[in-house]
Amino acid sequence: MTDAALGDLDRPTREQLADLPPTASLVYLELYAADGPRTLRQLTYRMARPETSIHRALRQLHDEGLVSCDPRHTDPPSSEWSVDG
Incomplete structure (x- = not known):
């Protein structure tokens, strides 16, 4: 999956993630x-987790202001997610 670890993040971000x-x-x-x-599809494939779980996590992260979503004008339309800041 990823080479990043929670210890690589700043303290406020770690504290926000601890509540999720x-x-x-x-x-x-x-x-x-x-x-x-x-995209959601890329994350689902890369993380080998159910799409519903990834989508729920993205919404929670978005509600906390930790990630942002930009529309992608493709057929079918999808959104691209990235870390804020």
Whole structure:
């Protein structure tokens, strides 16, 4: 999956992630270590987790202001997710 670890993150981010489910932390670390934005499908494939779990984690991270979502104008349309900041 990812080479990033929670210890690589700043303290406020670690504290925010501590209040979220473990899948949200894993998704955040995957995006943090990525070389660019990722779609839900890419994250699901890379992390080998159910799409519903990844989607729920992305929404929780978005609600916390830790990740952002940009629409991608493809057919079918999808969104790209990335770490804020």
